[in-house]
Amino acid sequence: MTSPPAVDVKELVKRYPKAQVNAVDGISFDVAPGEIFGLLGPNGAGKSTTIGILTTRVRATSGSATVAGRDVIRDGVRARSAFAVVPQRSNLDRSLTPRQNLAFHAAYHGFSRAYRNARADELLEQFGLTEAANKKIDFYSGGMAQRLMIARAMMHEPAVLFLDEPTTGLDPQSRIFLWERVREMRDRGVTVVLTTHDMDEAAEMSDRVGIVDHGRLLALDTPEALTRRLTGQAVLELSVTPAPADDADKLIAALTDVDGVSRGEAVSAGAPALPPAALAALGGGSPPGPPGAPGTDEIKIRLYLDRAPAGLLGPVVAVLDARAATLANVHIGEPSLEDVFIDLTGRGLR
Numbered sequence: 001m002t003s004p005p006a007v008d009v010k011e012l013v014k015r016y017p018k019a020q021v022n023a024v025d026g027i028s029f030d031v032a033p034g035e036i037f038g039l040l041g042p043n044g045a046g047k048s049t050t051i052g053i054l055t056t057r058v059r060a061t062s063g064s065a066t067v068a069g070r071d072v073i074r075d076g077v078r079a080r081s082a083f084a085v086v087p088q089r090s091n092l093d094r095s096l097t098p099r100q101n102l103a104f105h106a107a108y109h110g111f112s113r114a115y116r117n118a119r120a121d122e123l124l125e126q127f128g129l130t131e132a133a134n135k136k137i138d139f140y141s142g143g144m145a146q147r148l149m150i151a152r153a154m155m156h157e158p159a160v161l162f163l164d165e166p167t168t169g170l171d172p173q174s175r176i177f178l179w180e181r182v183r184e185m186r187d188r189g190v191t192v193v194l195t196t197h198d199m200d201e202a203a204e205m206s207d208r209v210g211i212v213d214h215g216r217l218l219a220l221d222t223p224e225a226l227t228r229r230l231t232g233q234a235v236l237e238l239s240v241t242p243a244p245a246d247d248a249d250k251l252i253a254a255l256t257d258v259d260g261v262s263r264g265e266a267v268s269a270g271a272p273a274l275p276p277a278a279l280a281a282l283g284g285g286s287p288p289g290p291p292g293a294p295g296t297d298e299i300k301i302r303l304y305l306d307r308a309p310a311g312l313l314g315p316v317v318a319v320l321d322a323r324a325a326t327l328a329n330v331h332i333g334e335p336s337l338e339d340v341f342i343d344l345t346g347r348g349l350r
């Protein structure tokens with residue numbers, strides 16, 4: 001990296017009082033100026049705590065962190081003018097107009113009245129809020145409030161913008177609009193660090209992503225490099241109904257034995273014939289089991305391949321034939337960032 005990093009995190013640790021384990025457990029990474037960096041991880045992985053330390057809201061237990069070259073741990077006050085943060089939940093001041101929300105933020109950062117007004121006009125325009133600049137915030141939609149929070153964050157021209165799950169709850173139009181603005185900001189040299197649970201969005205938007213779990217960084221690379229690294233170059237997704245005498249686990253094991261298939265898994269169970277409550281009412285015992293359990297109907301199986309899929313279709317279909325399984329659909333695809341995420345962090349609920 002030629003220019004100094006916009007964000008530089010070294011051996012960061014956070015242990016909350018009375019906690020048994022570290023919420024952040026020795027994380028190190030850096031973000032280049034003008035980069036969009038996605039921080040991904042399951043619930044409770046430590047993303048918000050990491051962002052909290054970088055934005056001086058959470059006190060680190062140990063380690064070091066700088067944002068735009070400023071030490072956020074030892075000199076939070078000086079660091080604060082270099083970044084902006086847009087939290088998950090609205091923290092707009094509802095007693096002020098949208099325009100005043102912007103102006104007050106810039107006043108807090110010491111900008112002149114003339115600058116504040118001109119910058120507010122510019123950002124209201126950029127975020128499609130000129131018409132609604134004096135509307136009551138209570139009447140704003142979720143998308144408008146989110147846009148206003150980002151506009152407010154940009155009032156003091158921060159070098160680094162932290163976005164905590166910026167598109168959660170937004171409709172597709174708002175989401176697309178927001179990402180266009182984020183790309184524009186990046187093109188003007190702003191560094192963007194975001195957290196998201198939307199893997200497609202992370203893959204599309206981020207120059208690089210870091211995957212965090214249990215407070216540790218499990219992987220850090222471009223989305224393309226991360227998906228390439230996953231076993232196989234392609235995946236085959238099969239919608240299959242195993243023969244009545246067969247079961248999904250045995251079928252997957254047989255498919256995984258095919259030369260060229262490196263790994264196989266059930267990704268979702270077919271829709272149960274009856275909802276669990278109806279089954280229980282009929283005295284039908286336990287509801288249909290998880291993917292792979294005997295007795296489920298159609299299942300989706302994902303096979304990770306270590307060679308081109310075309311040559312493997314024949315052998316895979318032959319296994320299905322031999323086991324009298326019914327094949328309803330085949331899809332050839334690349335592994336996605338979600339596959340990488342699940343591969344690293346598992347399927348267990350948090």
Ligand SMILES: Nc1ncnc2c1ncn2[C@@H]1O[C@H](COP(=O)(O)OP(=O)(O)OP(=O)(O)O)[C@@H](O)[C@H]1O
Binds near residue numbers: 023041042044049050
């Ligand atoms: N203020 C707090 N006091 C004590 N423990 C906390 C506090 N905030 C977070 N934790 C714990 O620290 C761990 C990391 O939480 P954190 O909110 O950083 O995760 P996250 O990756 O942002 O999760 P999510 O995706 O759900 O927002 C969790 O075990 C959480 O319960």
